[in-house]
Amino acid sequence: MTATDQLTELTADADAAGERLDRWLAGQIETLSRSRLKALIEQGQLRVDGTVLTDPSAKIAAGSVYALEVPAPRAADPVPEKMDLDVLYEDDDLIVLLKPAGLAVHPAAGNWTGTLVHGLLHHCAGSLSGIGGVERPGIVHRLDKDTSGVMVVAKSDAAHQGLAAQFAAHTVERAYIAFTRNAPSPKAGRIETRIARAPQDRKKFVVPRDPHSEAGKHAITNYATLARYGQAPGAAIGTGLAAKVECRLETGRTHQIRVHMGHIGCPLLGDPVYGNKRGNILAISDNGRELKDFRRQALHAAILGFEHPVTGEDMRFESELPKDMERLEKFLERL
Numbered sequence: 001m002t003a004t005d006q007l008t009e010l011t012a013d014a015d016a017a018g019e020r021l022d023r024w025l026a027g028q029i030e031t032l033s034r035s036r037l038k039a040l041i042e043q044g045q046l047r048v049d050g051t052v053l054t055d056p057s058a059k060i061a062a063g064s065v066y067a068l069e070v071p072a073p074r075a076a077d078p079v080p081e082k083m084d085l086d087v088l089y090e091d092d093d094l095i096v097l098l099k100p101a102g103l104a105v106h107p108a109a110g111n112w113t114g115t116l117v118h119g120l121l122h123h124c125a126g127s128l129s130g131i132g133g134v135e136r137p138g139i140v141h142r143l144d145k146d147t148s149g150v151m152v153v154a155k156s157d158a159a160h161q162g163l164a165a166q167f168a169a170h171t172v173e174r175a176y177i178a179f180t181r182n183a184p185s186p187k188a189g190r191i192e193t194r195i196a197r198a199p200q201d202r203k204k205f206v207v208p209r210d211p212h213s214e215a216g217k218h219a220i221t222n223y224a225t226l227a228r229y230g231q232a233p234g235a236a237i238g239t240g241l242a243a244k245v246e247c248r249l250e251t252g253r254t255h256q257i258r259v260h261m262g263h264i265g266c267p268l269l270g271d272p273v274y275g276n277k278r279g280n281i282l283a284i285s286d287n288g289r290e291l292k293d294f295r296r297q298a299l300h301a302a303i304l305g306f307e308h309p310v311t312g313e314d315m316r317f318e319s320e321l322p323k324d325m326e327r328l329e330k331f332l333e334r335l
Contacts, residue, residue, distance in 0.1 A: 006070040014062045021046075022056035025068065032070070042202045045069045054202045071112075078107055078137075083119030088150070088317050093159035093310045095124065096152045096317055101296050101324070105142040105151075120153060128153070129160035140164050141172075141252060148325075149176070149301025150317050154309075162309020167252060173305030176247045176257055177321060179298035179328055180266035181275060181282065182232070183240030187225040191260040195219045195253045204273055205255045207263045220250035221260040230335035233281070241281055242269065242332050246302075258297055269328065271297035282335075290331035300325055 010028050022041060026034040038056040040046065046053050047067045086098040099105070104115045120128055120138060128138035138153040140163040154160035166172050196216025198204040208215050223245050230241030243266065247257045258274045261267060267275020269282075269291070286292055305316035321329065 007067060008070070009065060009067045011065050012060045012062050016060045017062040019060045020056075021053070021058045021060060021066075024060050025066070029068070037068075040068065040070065044203065045071070055200055078115070078118050078121060079113075080122035080125075081114065081118040082122050083114075083116075085119055085123055087123075088319075089315070091155075092127075093156045094152055094154055094163070094308070095120070096150065096304070096315075098319055099143055099148060099151050099301075101146050101148040101322065104145040106139055116151075124155055127155045129155060129157050141167055143301055144255065144258075144297070144299075146296035147176075147299045147301065148322050149299075150304040150319050151301070152304060152306065156310070159309045163306065166306055166309070170250050171306075173303060173316065174249045174252070174301065175303035176249070177226075177300045177302045177325070178245045178247055178257060178261060179269045179325065179332065180243050180245055180261055181241075181269055182266045183228045183243035184223060184225050184245060184261075184264060184266050185239075189223060189264075191219075191221045191223065191264060193219060193260070193263065195256060195259050205253070205259050207259060217253055218251065219253040219256050219260065221257060222248045222250065223261070227332075229332040230281070230285070241335060244329065244332070257299060269298040270294045273297075285335055286331065290327045294324060294328050296324075298325060298328060 008029060012024070016024050022034055022038045025037045026032070029037065041056045042054055044052050044054055045068060048061075049064050086100070087095060088098060089096040099116060106117045107113075107115050117137060117139065138155060138160065140152065140154055140160060143149060143151060152163060154163055193207045194213060194216045195205050196208055196213070198206045205216070225243050225245055227244040228238065228240030229243065231237070232239040232241055245261070245266070247261070249256060255274070258268055258271055262274040269275070282291060300319070300321055302321075303316070303318050305314070307313070308315050
């Protein structure tokens, strides 16, 4: 919390027990509307007895302490910031670059400065497409903050419209390299499900338990196992403790690969949301700190291919694994 943020702490009395959270807060904090309070809760700005709660409909527990952090007002438009960008290709219409892990793509709660958009505004000096709005100029697709790899950004409106149409039609080639806990069985396959927001955590996504559910959005991931590492005890020969997997997207849902690989029992190593169980056997084998020090989901956007939206030229970009994933791979190879 910065010095200009506001923190309000409230202790619920017995009369409030069972009342809906956002309704109760609206009665306690007259300066904020219920809709504003709901948004703050969903953004993770509320803690109950020290634990983040993101469900506005949760019921009040008597005696609990509710701490709401209200971020300070921010500038309406992102301000250009000088940033070292790893540019693979650039012309008047688009820019292709390597996004490092740890860099958020666009401004959002917790990342109002220092994002890729801020760096692009400085680098492109006003030539980004405005179709995405002031907070997402030129952004036609995104990578999670802690996912590394190749991205394309539109500089002209024509490029933005053309690239957006290709992503919508699923004609863009997108291949990711992931390291997973456990190895997929079968070695290659197609995962086709719906992906919806988790009922109890708005920041998390899940595959609905009901196979006939219409919740969320349709998602398809094709995967192929490139390598298996170790031998799972008590399992059939060739059942790996971990794997290197190539994932190719037909759709582009939020957290899609992370959700789908977890759904088949192979969560990404290092994933703090969908797979932070590191596995006792893997942890015991980690004599160095390659696994212990790997603090992000092991996911890298390795290939991006598309048709240039203005010239029609076929374009394809490949990226090697970043250093942290190379170190992780060497650890796995020693299993």
